[in-house]
Amino acid sequence: MAEDYMGARVRFWRLKRGLSQRTLAELAGMTQGYVSQIEAGTKEVDKRSTLIRLAGALQVSVADLTNLPGPESPELSVAESTVPAIRAALNVARLGEQVEARRSLAEVRAVVAGLAPTWKAARYDQLSLLMPDLLTDLHALAGTGDEQTQRAALRLLVETMHCATSTLRHLNCGDLAMIAADLGHAAALRLDEPLWRGVADYVRLVTLPAESKAITRRLAVEAADRLDGGSGSSEALQVSGMLHLSAAFSAATAEDAADTAAHLDVARQLAERTGEGTFATMQFGPTNVAFWETSIAVATGEGGRVREIARGVEPDRIDSDTRKAAYYIDYGRGLAQTRRNDSEAIASFIRAERTAPQRTRRSPAARESVGTMLRRARANAGGRHLRELASRIGVA
Known part of the structure; x- marks a missing residue:
């Protein structure tokens, strides 16, 4: 496409499907004038639910309409060059291949400790360089050695997958992000510790595509319910709060205002108890609840509320x-x-x-x-x- 923006992609797929603007509008539940403005690029799709209906009417994924290429830069080139190696490392772990760790648990733990500040700074170029060897070493350590070493490696694996999925999503590698999230979830199930299961649940939720809103909502509620009856530690409350925020966003996408408000209210109450948290780089607390409320307002077309x-x-x-x-x-x-x-x-x-x-x-x-x-x-x-x-x- 000569000029690549979402409206241009809508027009491309509409013509490819042999649809008129009027027919597309009827299928997506909007007016022809709105479709015309979207295609001209003078108006955004204001609601996430409308975007999902539009993609469905065109028989494409939301990502087909929204994953637009970013500007070229040296940093982006570095990050993109690592994707094949990250894919290979994920496949080694996914297929259960036996490999040997090149570094000790202590060395790997030190690398993982450095991920958080790099992720907070959104340095995807630096994160992506670390991922292939780190993922391979963690997979190896989680499958060899004594039980204590394996359990420590599993915790580090769950923690690492949060940064890995975030990096991959921002490189427009959504499918790889879902594979990484599933591997982290499998590690958490093997670890069998409710707190890290909750972290893995959350990481998996944020990688699911927009079209999976019903599944995302159900899984978020189930995960929050598992933790809500747990230890009540500050860390558990923070993870539970993030799960309720994810459920609120999914409910908003499904245009269920009452359920959205209910989950937001629970998250606010939890944030009052935890204060500004830092566990597992989730940053849960009163400020992040407000951030999510802002995202929800935008996703529901209520931008005037920000x-x-x-x-x-x-x-x-x-x-x-x-x-x-x-x-x-x-x-x-x-x-x-x-x-x-x-x-x-x-x-x-x-x-x-x-x-x-x-x-x-x-x-x-x-x-x-x-x-x-x-x-x-x-x-x-x-x-x-x-x-x-x-x-x-x-x-x-």
Whole structure:
């Protein structure tokens, strides 16, 4: 496609399926005028549920419409060059091949300890370089040696898969991310410790495609229920809170407002008990609950609420640049939805880019919103800051 944005992909698949705009609109439950604006790139799909219906009407996946290529960069080239080696390491583990660890448990533990700050900084180029050998060594250590060594390796494997899946998702390798999440989940089941099972449950949930909203919702509730009756430790409460946030987002995607509100309320109550948590790089606490509430408002087409949610929120209370950047992206998307606050939305996207450049430039949602604003602004020659931002994040 000469100009690649979501609306152009909608038009491409519509024509490939031999559908008129009117027919597509009827199949997806929207107006022909809305489809026309989407294809022209002057309006985003405001609701995640509508996006799922649109993809279904076109008989494609949501990823086929949203996984847009990002701008070329040396960092991206480094990260992408490691994907074949990561795939090979995942297949070795998935197929249960016997391999020998090149490093000791202590050496591997030191590498895993360094993942969290690198992940928080959204340095996918650095993370991806570590993954092939780390995954292979953890698989080897989890299958050899005494029971204590194997159990320690299994915990490290579950912890590592959180960073691995995040890295792979931001490289548009969703299928590999799901394989990594499944391997982490299998390790947690073998470990048989409720806390790490909960972490693995959460990691698996965030890798499931948008079309799996019903499954995601059910699995999130089941996982939260398992932990809610558990030890009540701060760590368990943090994991349970993240599971309730995942359930809330899935319920919002299913347009179940009552269930969304119920899970958000449980998450808020848990956050009041835990404060700002740091367990397993989940960053659960009052600030992250507000971040998720912002994401949900955007996903349900209620972008006008992001200002209200932001009152009293201090993003810097979270020690994670990638989470803060995600929040600034969602805040900008919410403002862009209103079509009345583009200048403030641009400022939020720029703040996200300054906070975590790779996270922002690899965000399909950020590129789609910025592209939409750019196409709307072209009638008025656009603004310099918007044009410069669009160029940096790969929007034509």
